[in-house]
Amino acid sequence: MGERLKIFTFVAILGFIAGVIAELTIEYVIPWLAAVLPAIFSIRYVLSGLAGAFLTLIIVSVWAYVTGPKEA
DSSP states (O other): OHHHHHHHHHHHHHHHHHHHHHHHIIIIIHHHHHHHSTTGGGSHHHHHHHHHHHHHHHHHHHHHHHHOOOOO
């Protein structure tokens, strides 16, 4: 049970960090990109897709780094 609680806690912390990153991205990065590249980033679903892809890569990378390879 202790191992599961550690995993749940870790996932909750990752979710919190992802939420903070998403908020910062929405607040600062996306408006800056919209000003720099207005033609591409005027379509809202493109922004949502890029933000989702970026956050997913970060979360999976952190998870893969923390868990590491299993020793047999």
